[in-house]
Structures are given as structure tokens and as C-alpha cells.
Amino acid sequence: MAKKKLIKAEDASTEEKIKAAARDVFHKKGYAATRTRDIAEKAGINLALLNYYFRSKEKLFDIIMLETVFEFMQSMALVMNDNKSSLEKKVELITFNYIDFITREPNIPIFMLSEIRNNADGLMEKLPIRQLVLNSIFFKQHQEAVVKGKIAEPDPLHFLMNILGLIVFPFIAKPLFKGIGGLNENQFNKLMQERKKLVPVWIKAMIKVK
Amino acid sequence: MAKKKLIKAEDASTEEKIKAAARDVFHKKGYAATRTRDIAEKAGINLALLNYYFRSKEKLFDIIMLETVFEFMQSMALVMNDNKSSLEKKVELITFNYIDFITREPNIPIFMLSEIRNNADGLMEKLPIRQLVLNSIFFKQHQEAVVKGKIAEPDPLHFLMNILGLIVFPFIAKPLFKGIGGLNENQFNKLMQERKKLVPVWIKAMIKVK
DNA sequence: AAATAAATTAAACAAATGATTAATTAACAC
């Protein structure tokens, strides 16, 4: 068995190679469609090393899943709790950050949403995502704006759905939109870059009407 | 081998039972995570009958996939080609129809988008979805409104992304939003019903700004 | 350098899974 205390910094590379490969394959194909042999091959390691370092496919997956969710929430959490910026500015930042993030990691949204749906052992219950949102400055600023009559729709969930829907959905349905628009990857990405400016403007316009 | 010509209407029930079960399981778990034994059990039939009627898991899946995509596009196509209604009214109809449809069949969006991503043998290329949109009255009305200066953003793809993003995304990310809002199924569905009125209003507001 | 522990490998195992076979039952034609 591997004893962590004895693993030196340099030796960690094998473990890291496996994790990097697992990340790629899990993100692209999901848990069920992923073969441990795919991961081993992509990592350039012997199949047995996967179990040597991570015990099982499921344990390895849990690690990847946790890190992925964390990664995805981090940038959002950072912006939402910034105490310098206005709500409007936060919408701009979230839009900008997420469009860049998903352009870099286009498989993450649908991976997360698919696997969360298949339960993933009640991941949603274990994460403090509700507290994170409720305690955020973003949330308080929204509440405040509602009270002041600056935002017509009072439910912050609608607000979140709108922002994320406008940002994330085009990526999730990318093959569909590429098909409809007859776009290649570059043209699609250009459209997404345009949305960095457009989405905040649209959100601002939506906010005011009832 | 099964000879179709000899299958009477009443006998079709076995074939239909298999298809109904396959639909359920494929929609809920996706191709890779579905076991043919799950389908057989759910259909209440002997496992061998699945291959007797449909040759293979993959062939059965292709049938379900095709029917699902068709079902999903049909209501949209109908609305988009109605020559009585204005563009504004079409947005209302699409919103209303899709929110009801997805509430009834909540697994379909993420099923379709997941499986399309895993290729599904280039389904996107085979479907005439691009032609369907380009030739639609919906598309022409949008073009016209752009020319007349009624719509600021000229790209119809952005317009489609916005409508579908606002409608479909909340369902795809349902576990997330239920978690954040602390909602049960009923409360979530109530929110979605609210959006039937809200989304068209929001879209209208977005249209005008640049 | 010898001894010990860790890392790596090839081979094999056991369970799961899609598919097939051969036998049986039910339906239908004449």
C-alpha cells in the first residue's frame, strides 16, 4: 500500500498524471462511460497503479468530482463576496469569469450537472452551497435593490437562473447551436466572447421590468 | 426472426412495453449507465426479447433517441412556423409549451444534450435543424424586426440562446437550484410556472437594449 | 553494500453485461 508520508514531491508525478487523465476522461465521458483502462492509457501508466494510488474507480471519481465542483464554485464565491463592487459590477464579473472559465473547460458544466443528477451520493446535500449564497454580499445587495424598488422580481433564484442560464446554457447546448448557426469552433467562441458584453446589458434591462 | 408484417396490433404491446421502459431508463441514466437487464425488468419481459425485437442495445437506443429528438423539435417547429402570430406571441408560446413539456418530461433536456455531446453518431449532422430554423417564419420575423430597428442585437443565434437558456437551464440545473433555494419538487415547479409569464417579459426587455 | 520499503508491471480473477442458442409455448393458417 502507498504510505503518503513517504511520497516525495517529485514522486507525486505519477499520482498527478493519473488525476489529470482521470479529470479529462471523466469530464468528457462521465462516470459510467469511462473505463479505468482509458484513464491508465491516457496517463501512460500501468492499470494497476490506478488502484494502487486511489483504491477504486469510484474513489478516484469522488476526488475529481469534489475538486471540479470546488473549482467551479470558487470563482463565483470570490466575486459574490467582494465588498467593493456593486451588484451591477458583480454581474459583469461573473459573466466575464464564467465565459472565460467555460471556454477553457467546456466539459465541466454538463459533466457536473449530469453527474449530480445521477445522485453522486447526494453531493448537493453535503455542499454548503445554500449557505454560501444566502450569506453572500451578492445576495444582500440583491435583497436591498428589491426593497428599494430597483429590481422588479423579488426572488433571487430567478435572478440566478437568468444569469447562469444566459451564460452557461449556450455552452451546454453547443452542438445544437453550432448546428443551427453552421458555426465552427472559432466562430462559436467568438459568439461567446460577444456575450461577455451583452449578458450584463441584458440582465440590467430585465431587472427593471415586471 | 420477427417479421413485422405478421405482428398484429394487439401483439405490439410487448414491443411497446420494451420501448416505453427503454425510454424511461435511457432518459434517466443515459446510454452508458443503462443495463439491458434494467430495461427488461422494468418492461416485465424476458431479457432475450429485447434482442429479439430490437437486435441490440444500440439499435434500441437509436430509435429512442430519434423519437425523443423529434418529439422535442416538433412543438417548437409548429410554433415557429405559425403564420398568424407575431414574433412576440411566438416567444410566449414557445415559453409556455416548453415549460409545460419539460415539467412533464424533466429528463429529456439533459439526456439529449449529454448524448449529443457523446456524438450519438453525428446526429446533429443528420438532422435538418439548420434548415428548419432558417426557413421558419420565426426566423424571418426576427430578421424583419432587426431591419426595422426593433431588435438591437442582430444575430438570431443570440436570440435563440437567450430564450432557450432562460427556459431550459433552470430544469437542467434543478438539483442546484433546489439546493440553493431549499426547495422541494412542488416549490420548484411553482417557480417554473411563474417563469411562463416572466420569460416573455424579460425577453421583450432584452430585445430593445444594445 | 545490504536490507527494507515503495513503485511498477504482467498476468490473472471475478463479476457484470450484451448477446445468442436451443427448447418450449402460443398463435395462426389451412
Add this chain to the structure above:
DNA sequence: GTGTTAATTAATCATTTGTTTAATTTATTT
């Protein structure tokens, strides 16, 4: 009713796939 075809079943096959084992190589310690 008899014979023929279709439908159904239980059993089995052949692969795939996650995991383990036992041996070997590499690294570390003393």
C-alpha cells in the same frame, strides 16, 4: 385437428471491465 410460424423462456456464451495478486524493479535507509 395438424402443421407452421411467431413469441417467449431459461440457460449459456463471449467480452468487457474493475480489481487483485505475485513477482520485479527502483528508491531509500542504515
